[in-house]
Amino acid sequence: MGNRRSSPVTKIGVYSLVLSSDVSIELFNCCYSPEMARNIISFHALFRQGFQFSFDNKIGSISVFKNGILIFTAYPCDGVYETVECVDNLGHSVNYIDSTSGVEKACLWHSRLGHISKKRIAQLQKDGVLESFDLRSDDVCESCLLGKMTKSPFKGSFERGEGLLDIIHTDVCGPFRSTTKDGTRFYVTFTDDFSRYGYIYLIKHKSDTFEKFKEFKNEVENQLGRKIKMLRSDRGGEYLSIEFLDYLKECGIVSQLTPPRTP
Known part of the structure; x- marks a missing residue:
């Protein structure tokens, strides 16, 4: 004052x-x-x-x-x-x-002590470390719930390719801190689901993914005499461009996008 x-x-x-x-x-x-x-x-x-x-x-x-x-x-x-x-x-x-109510103090000390359990707070009160205040059993800490939540296991059946080029998995990695001699900082992978055989292409920018996919498609379809049926990718912008999606539709390839934060 x-x-x-x-x-x-x-x-x-x-x-x-x-x-x-x-x-x-x-x-x-x-x-x-x-x-x-x-x-x-x-x-x-x-x-x-x-x-x-x-x-x-x-x-x-x-x-x-x-x-x-x-x-x-x-x-x-x-x-x-x-x-x-x-x-x-x-x-x-x-x-x-x-501001001196027991409920407020319980929440305050619960947060101060790293979100410990009510049982440990009660023990500290019994030992004389903390002052006495009410601990309600129905109090729910939202931060504790979010920190301890787990994702349900994936137990469902997985769609697998029945033949070569039925499903192609693709992803872009980078940018990396160190570049190659020609200045590339990314690479894109194309993996066949049936054989698990994969291709890796070095690229300088994510936008180069479309051209590398066309290069990959022409090679494997010509060598194997089969057509790519499905391209499975995450929701990266390099796979969602209008040019890329229009090309997949033109070739009759289904674009399958995985849900976010999902293996």
Whole structure:
């Protein structure tokens, strides 16, 4: 505070500030301290709530607007700005949340101690390390749930190629920090599902994938006397270009895209 003393905040909540013009604004995350003699509004907090400001260089006042409407004007007084139009003050606010409640403390210490279990918190309270507060059994920590969730195993049947070139798997790797002698930083692979035989092509850019696929297609179809039926890839942009998709349709090749974050 102004006298260099500290004052504890006992409550935090939302306060409806009513002005003399009967305009009411919501002030979020208001701190209440019974020892405060004056009520202070943070202009930065108002700015984060979408309020705009206009400065009068002649008298030094600040006008506060919301959606183009003047809400109030603050005038300089003893080094601070006073909102002289206020009717109520922060000391009369309602709808506060008691920051000392047991539920709040339980969540606070659960987070501070690395999301430990309620059993371990109870043991720390028993040992006198933590103060006593209520531990509700129905409290659910969303962060703990997200951190411990696992993906269901893939138990379904897999579609496999019954012959050569029935299914071709492809993917692009890179960019790599070190380049080859001719400056390539990527490579693209084409693997036959039936034989597991693979081709690797060095490329300088991901956009070169389309030309390398045409080169691969011409070679294997000519050598094996068979046609590629399906191209299985991830959802990389190099496989989703209009030029690439139109070429696959023209050749009668089905483009099969794997779901995101799936092996």
